[in-house]
Amino acid sequence: MRKDIIEIRWHGRGGQGAVTAAKIVANAAFNVGYRGVLMMPTFGTERRGAPVVTFLKLSKEKIYDISPIEKPDMVVVLDHLIIEEVSIIDDIKPGGFLIVNTPKPVEAYKYNGLKVAVADVTKIACEAGLQNGIVNSGIIGAFAKASGLVDIEALVEAIKYEFKERKPIENALAASLTYDKTVIGDK
Amino acid sequence: MHIIESGNVAAAIGVKLSRTQVIAAYPITPQTPLTEKLSEFVELGELDAQYIPVESEHSALAVCIAASSTGARAFTGTSANGLLYMSEQIHWAAGARLPIVMCVVNRGIGAPWTVWNDHQDSISQRDNGWIQIYANDHQQIIDSVIKAFFLAEKVSIPVMVCxxxxxxxxxYMPFEIPDQSKVDEFLPKFSPNYALHPDEPANLNSVTFPDVRNDIRGNLAPGYMEIRHMLHRDMREAIGEIDEIDKRYLKIFGRGGTPFVEGYKNEDAAFIAVxxxxxxxxxxxxxxxxxxxGINVGVVSIHVYRPFPEKEVVCAFKKAKKVIVFEKALSYGNEGALYADIKSALYSCEERPLVQNYILGIGGREIKTDDLYNTLKDSCTIHKSSICQPKWIGLKM
Structure with a gap:
C-alpha cells in the first residue's frame, strides 16, 4: 500500500543466523535515520537446517503495517541451494533485487526483470578468519553493496556491536571484504 | 534511549522499570521470551525481585496472589491455554482486589492445538473483574505495563496488558525506554492499606454469606453481593483514573493522550473500522x-476493553454512518464480543450508525492486505439496512 516502505525478505537455514543479519541491518538502518524499522521472524516450528524466512521493512517514517511481506523489493539468500528448494523468486517485485551467497558467477542467475548480486560469502568469511559456514555477517556486505540503502560503515559498526563477544573484528572484516567482492549483474 | 527489540522484551523492560518484587510464571509460546528475559534480569541482579519458578499457570497466579496479599508488587504473564489454566485464580485475584499485573500474549486456544495469534484467550476472560488493556505496538506495551501497575494499585483491581x-x-521494532528516575517519579513504591504479615495471621476471603451481618466488632459487614458490587463500581470509576494516569504519564514522558480509544482519520469519517x-x-x-x-473512512482502536469506555467509544464515531468491527475472537453461537459491546454502547444514541462484524485471523490465519482492502471497500460502499451474523474473512473451505 505505502510506496515508501522497502521490503526485504531474508532466506537462510535454521541456525544460519538470517534473523541476526536482519536485526543488524535493522539497527544500522535506525542509526542512520530510518524511523520505520520492522523485523519479523517467521513464526512457529523452526528446525536447524530447514529453510527459514525473516522479513525486514525499512522506511523513513514509522511503519504501522506489521504483516509478512507479500511482494518483496529485495530477497537476500544466505545459501544458494535454497533457491532450488523453495519458491522465492516468483513474488519479487518487477525490477527487484536478488542477493545471493553463492560460489557461482552472476551469469548463472538469469531472471526476467530482476537485478542480481552475488558474492561467495562462505569463502570470503573464511578468509576473514571466521569458522567455515558463518555467513550472516558477510552477507550484510553484499546487501550493502547491492541495495545502497545503508552505508557499509554503519553496518560494520552494528556488526561489531552485535558480535562484540564473538569475533567482532573478523565478522566486520567479512562484511567489508564481501562488500568489495560483490558482483552486480547486468539487468 | 531507543532500542530495537521484540515486544516480549519491551514488556520485560517495563516490568523491570516498575521495580516488580515478585515474578511467578510458567513458560508458554509466545510468552516464553518474556519470562526468559525477566529471569535473566533477576539472575544478573538487574532486577531485585524474587523469580519463583512454578509447575503450572494456576500456581503462577496463586504465587502472585500470595505475594500481592503481603504487599509485594507482583507480575505474571501467559498465553492461551495457560491463561485458561489459571482462570479460577484470575477470578480470585479480582475478587480479592489484588493489584497484580499480567501480560497476556494473545494466542488462539486449543483444541485443535495452535500457537498462533488471535484474541480468544483474553476475550474469553472478559468477565472476571480484571481491567483489560490492549497495546498496538512495542511503545504501547512498555508504557502500558508501567501505567498498569499504577492503575492496579490505585484502584485495587488487577490489570491484564494484552x-x-x-x-x-x-x-522487532524501535521503542523508547523510559528513564528509571522518571519511572520512579511516576510509580512510587507499592504501599497497600492492608498487607498480610506473619506476625498478624488473618483469614482472607473466607465464606461470605448472602446477606450482610455484623462483624465481631459489631460493625455492619458487607455480604458477597456488596463486595461484588464494589468491584463493579470501582471498575467503572477506574475510567476516571485511567484518564488521570494517562495525563500524568503524558506530562512526564511525553507520550499518551489517547487512553481509551485511538482514532486515525475518524473525526469526519462516515465509515469507521474498529x-x-x-x-x-x-x-x-x-x-x-x-x-x-475518495472513500471517507477512518479507523479506531480500543485500548481499554474492560471497563468498557462506552462514552469515549461513541464519541469516536461522531460522524459515522457505519461502524465495521474486525475481530480475532467471537462468542461462539452469537457474534464478536466487541461487536456486541459496541452495538450496546450505540443503542442509546439518537442516530445510530449501522454496525457490521467481520471475524478474521483466527488461529493465526494470514490476514492479506488485499482482503482487508476489499472487505473495507465493500463495507464502505454496500449499504444494507439489517446486518446480523458476522462474516468471516479469509475462509478457504
Whole structure:
C-alpha cells in the first residue's frame, strides 16, 4: 500500500543466523535515520537446517503495517541451494533485487526483470578468519553493496556491536571484504 | 534511549522499570521470551525481585496472589491455554482486589492445538473483574505495563496488558525506554492499606454469606453481593483514573493522550473500522489508500476493553454512518464480543450508525492486505439496512 516502505525478505537455514543479519541491518538502518524499522521472524516450528524466512521493512517514517511481506523489493539468500528448494523468486517485485551467497558467477542467475548480486560469502568469511559456514555477517556486505540503502560503515559498526563477544573484528572484516567482492549483474 | 527489540522484551523492560518484587510464571509460546528475559534480569541482579519458578499457570497466579496479599508488587504473564489454566485464580485475584499485573500474549486456544495469534484467550476472560488493556505496538506495551501497575494499585483491581502473539511479541521494532528516575517519579513504591504479615495471621476471603451481618466488632459487614458490587463500581470509576494516569504519564514522558480509544482519520469519517490490538495500525495504510479513492473512512482502536469506555467509544464515531468491527475472537453461537459491546454502547444514541462484524485471523490465519482492502471497500460502499451474523474473512473451505 505505502510506496515508501522497502521490503526485504531474508532466506537462510535454521541456525544460519538470517534473523541476526536482519536485526543488524535493522539497527544500522535506525542509526542512520530510518524511523520505520520492522523485523519479523517467521513464526512457529523452526528446525536447524530447514529453510527459514525473516522479513525486514525499512522506511523513513514509522511503519504501522506489521504483516509478512507479500511482494518483496529485495530477497537476500544466505545459501544458494535454497533457491532450488523453495519458491522465492516468483513474488519479487518487477525490477527487484536478488542477493545471493553463492560460489557461482552472476551469469548463472538469469531472471526476467530482476537485478542480481552475488558474492561467495562462505569463502570470503573464511578468509576473514571466521569458522567455515558463518555467513550472516558477510552477507550484510553484499546487501550493502547491492541495495545502497545503508552505508557499509554503519553496518560494520552494528556488526561489531552485535558480535562484540564473538569475533567482532573478523565478522566486520567479512562484511567489508564481501562488500568489495560483490558482483552486480547486468539487468 | 531507543532500542530495537521484540515486544516480549519491551514488556520485560517495563516490568523491570516498575521495580516488580515478585515474578511467578510458567513458560508458554509466545510468552516464553518474556519470562526468559525477566529471569535473566533477576539472575544478573538487574532486577531485585524474587523469580519463583512454578509447575503450572494456576500456581503462577496463586504465587502472585500470595505475594500481592503481603504487599509485594507482583507480575505474571501467559498465553492461551495457560491463561485458561489459571482462570479460577484470575477470578480470585479480582475478587480479592489484588493489584497484580499480567501480560497476556494473545494466542488462539486449543483444541485443535495452535500457537498462533488471535484474541480468544483474553476475550474469553472478559468477565472476571480484571481491567483489560490492549497495546498496538512495542511503545504501547512498555508504557502500558508501567501505567498498569499504577492503575492496579490505585484502584485495587488487577490489570491484564494484552498484546498480539508473534505479531508483536516476536517482531522487532524501535521503542523508547523510559528513564528509571522518571519511572520512579511516576510509580512510587507499592504501599497497600492492608498487607498480610506473619506476625498478624488473618483469614482472607473466607465464606461470605448472602446477606450482610455484623462483624465481631459489631460493625455492619458487607455480604458477597456488596463486595461484588464494589468491584463493579470501582471498575467503572477506574475510567476516571485511567484518564488521570494517562495525563500524568503524558506530562512526564511525553507520550499518551489517547487512553481509551485511538482514532486515525475518524473525526469526519462516515465509515469507521474498529478493532483491538496491532491490526488497527495495519488498517491505517488501508484507510489511506481508500481515502485516496475518495472513500471517507477512518479507523479506531480500543485500548481499554474492560471497563468498557462506552462514552469515549461513541464519541469516536461522531460522524459515522457505519461502524465495521474486525475481530480475532467471537462468542461462539452469537457474534464478536466487541461487536456486541459496541452495538450496546450505540443503542442509546439518537442516530445510530449501522454496525457490521467481520471475524478474521483466527488461529493465526494470514490476514492479506488485499482482503482487508476489499472487505473495507465493500463495507464502505454496500449499504444494507439489517446486518446480523458476522462474516468471516479469509475462509478457504
Amino acid at each position: 498484546y498480539d502473539g508473534y505479531i508483536l511479541s516476536h517482531t 478493532c483491538l490490538g496491532s491490526l488497527s495500525y495495519r488498517l491505517r495504510d488501508v484507510v489511506d489508500t481508500l481515502r485516496q479513492e
